[in-house]
Amino acid sequence: MNHSRFQEVCDVLENCNYRGDYFQITFRSRLITPGVKAGQFVHIQLPDMPHLTLRRPFSVFDASTDEGTLSVIYKVVGAGSTALAAVERGKRISLLGPLGNGFPATPIGRGIIIVAGGYGCASTYLIARGAAQPGVCLLGARNKADILVEDAFAATGFRVHISTDDGSCGHQGLVTELLDRVLTETAGASPVTYACGPNAMLDAVADMCLARDIEAYLSYDMNMCCGVGACFTCVMKRKADNADGWEYVRTCRDGPVIDAREVYREDGTT
Amino acid sequence: MAEVSLETRLGDVILKNPVVTASGTFGYGKEYADLVPLEKLGGITVKGVSPFPSHGNTPPRTGEVFAGLINSIGLQNPGLDRFMNHEDYLPFLRTVDTAVFINIWGRTIDDYVAVAAALDSESEGIAALEINISCPNIKEGGSSFGTNLTLAGKVVEAVRNATSLPLITKLSPNVTHVADFARCVVDHGSDMISVINTYPAMSIDINTRRPCVSTVAGGLSGHAIKPIAVKIVYDVARAVDVPIIGMGGIYSAEDAIEFMLAGADAVAIGTALFSDPGTPLDVIAGIKTYLESWGINDVADIVGTVLTV
Numbered sequence: 140m141n142h143s144r145f146q147e148v149c150d151v152l153e154n155c156n157y158r159g160d161y162f163q164i165t166f167r168s169r170l171i172t173p174g175v176k177a178g179q180f181v182h183i184q185l186p187d188m189p190h191l192t193l194r195r196p197f198s199v200f201d202a203s204t205d206e207g208t209l210s211v212i213y214k215v216v217g218a219g220s221t222a223l224a225a226v227e228r229g230k231r232i233s234l235l236g237p238l239g240n241g242f243p244a245t246p247i248g249r250g251i252i253i254v255a256g257g258y259g260c261a262s263t264y265l266i267a268r269g270a271a272q273p274g275v276c277l278l279g280a281r282n283k284a285d286i287l288v289e290d291a292f293a294a295t296g297f298r299v300h301i302s303t304d305d306g307s308c309g310h311q312g313l314v315t316e317l318l319d320r321v322l323t324e325t326a327g328a329s330p331v332t333y334a335c336g337p338n339a340m341l342d343a344v345a346d347m348c349l350a351r352d353i354e355a356y357l358s359y360d361m362n363m364c365c366g367v368g369a370c371f372t373c374v375m376k377r378k379a380d381n382a383d384g385w386e387y388v389r390t391c392r393d394g395p396v397i398d399a400r401e402v403y404r405e406d407g408t409t
Numbered sequence: 410m411a412e413v414s415l416e417t418r419l420g421d422v423i424l425k426n427p428v429v430t431a432s433g434t435f436g437y438g439k440e441y442a443d444l445v446p447l448e449k450l451g452g453i454t455v456k457g458v459s460p461f462p463s464h465g466n467t468p469p470r471t472g473e474v475f476a477g478l479i480n481s482i483g484l485q486n487p488g489l490d491r492f493m494n495h496e497d498y499l500p501f502l503r504t505v506d507t508a509v510f511i512n513i514w515g516r517t518i519d520d521y522v523a524v525a526a527a528l529d530s531e532s533e534g535i536a537a538l539e540i541n542i543s544c545p546n547i548k549e550g551g552s553s554f555g556t557n558l559t560l561a562g563k564v565v566e567a568v569r570n571a572t573s574l575p576l577i578t579k580l581s582p583n584v585t586h587v588a589d590f591a592r593c594v595v596d597h598g599s600d601m602i603s604v605i606n607t608y609p610a611m612s613i614d615i616n617t618r619r620p621c622v623s624t625v626a627g628g629l630s631g632h633a634i635k636p637i638a639v640k641i642v643y644d645v646a647r648a649v650d651v652p653i654i655g656m657g658g659i660y661s662a663e664d665a666i667e668f669m670l671a672g673a674d675a676v677a678i679g680t681a682l683f684s685d686p687g688t689p690l691d692v693i694a695g696i697k698t699y700l701e702s703w704g705i706n707d708v709a710d711i712v713g714t715v716l717t718v
Contacts, residue, residue: 143443144443144444145444146444146685146686146687184684184685189476189632189660190475190476190632191473192473192476192477192478192631192632192680192681192683192684193473193478193683193684194683194684233685235444235686361468362468362469362471364471364478364480364683365434365436365440365682365683366683367436367440367441367444367686368436368440369434369435369436369440369441369456369682370433370434370436370471370480370482370683371436371456371465371470371482371485372468372470372471372480372482373468374465374468374470374485375468381462383464386464387464387465387485392440
């Protein structure tokens, strides 16, 4: 069997506070790193926590095959991420990956639009770094403290626009308001949109792109258990050719990236 | 000293070693194929198959609790036709050099019979059927059969009449005396027993005030249920004289050996796979080391050898 996914015990090279409640952890990973595509994730086993029986999935933020390093950005929100934040350099941690389908490759000569809400930026950075040509990156968050990695995006040559709910940075309002403007500006370049963020944001991105007949790929975040498609925990509805018109697909294996045209909406839209 | 033998006989079914995967935790095998060398496993038990495709339950479907996991997947599956014919399911499993157990379920006795009869007619590569009468997460069928002695006997008898494949019956822990159910299903034609399925359980997020699964309650697995499972294996082993596959919170060789001492001929790994897919291989290696350290040549020689006086 060709191995595309690996279970690898990785040295922690760095685990530092990135900003506010956000941390960045970097691993030495020789096996997983070379296969990583934008939008894929790794499933991290929490060390020394046998009473927490599940791994924690995190999008790969950055990966370097030359250096054999892989990093994720995470927010401390619960018992698992709190435990992860306490991990020190030199600790050996088991990773599964790369998992999930990832975003499709960016097309040459067309507009590229990245829309990231909150730490959705973590799963979209590799799109910008590997893009066929620079495009536009729209970062949205509640406030300035939650705007992450704008410098990294800017360094890829992408134009970065920011929105915050409270106006503490960039446009005051929703990131989809920026998207509306950008879709109008770039309509002639038959753009492709790549998005990751809260589900409500993804729904809005899908609506706007589908209304204009623009290709869009959305990365969903669902609770996961196995991470490899075996347990059927992380399902979401996708359109299907059956009596109900939908089926549950596994976000971890059939996703997390879904073509906006395939997402089944409960309200019957699109 | 002679090489230690891990070969395990479950009646007419011969396993390379006593370690199999538990239904519902290993998909249909293919999901783990590039992470786990499937041919090294004693066997694979696939996710439950019904005659009809099933969406399963509305998410959320699982919640992590202290030392355990509550699940309410609701037996999502592609249905019998697709399971038997699509390359991701039975045709793939036929290419794997290990024992394959097909877990079957339905809403009615006829459903169970339909699956059993169809698999009986295309039985190449199938080591046994595991009759699931103990899933706590579906409204009809499942544990409504497994918590009623009369119905349990009827389901097993009907399946027995529909197939000559070896039959395992997976029992619920949620009855007063599991041993009574073990006797009943053996009397009605079950060749083996697997115990335990998950235990009904509930957990509430105190901030959202919502249960962790959409069905309010689900089935508890993981470390938390291990001592309960060991006790049930012990009770069942004293009640019936058929092979037993023990499961419930096995994470290590030490856990597995405990089940075997209590009376399990083989063991199944479930929830532990989610934290470490390598668990079955570690358990196999650890059992071998244990046997060597005690100078025991045949793994069967430890089964049921717990000292109680």
